Amino acid sequence: MKIIIINGPNLNLLGKRETDIYGSLSFEEFFQKLKTEHPDIELTYFQSNIEGELIDKIQEVGFSHDGIILNAAAYTHTSVGIGDAVKAVETPVIEVHISNTFAREEFRHQSYISEGAKGVILGFGLKSYELALQSFIIP
């Protein structure tokens, strides 16, 4: 099974950035642990701070992979283009967020991703990614 995690802007700073909200583990550390725990899954990871690169990656993997786990970060709340890309591809997309965006500022309550997503998992810290992965494994 081929699954990709795609992370949007500022998520490269996980572990250093607003640690009270996002925790002190870097994504690389978390990702290596996740890969070790799921040796049967072809799990890859892509991060970009650039909207167009995220759209390019969704298009590139969106007809060959079994699942996309997408945290579009701040672009979640602004990007019609990423929302359209999610709708355009065949691969199911699970939208994830580390924080509970509904418990935060009003502008974070809006998502351009959710409408095209198969499901949304948020508020469980980095475990949100793990739960999204489980959703592809459990039949």
Ligand code: DQA
């Ligand atoms: C986030 C929530 C977004 O509102 C924010 O812009 C992020 C991270 C999360 O994972 O909680 O960068 O997507």
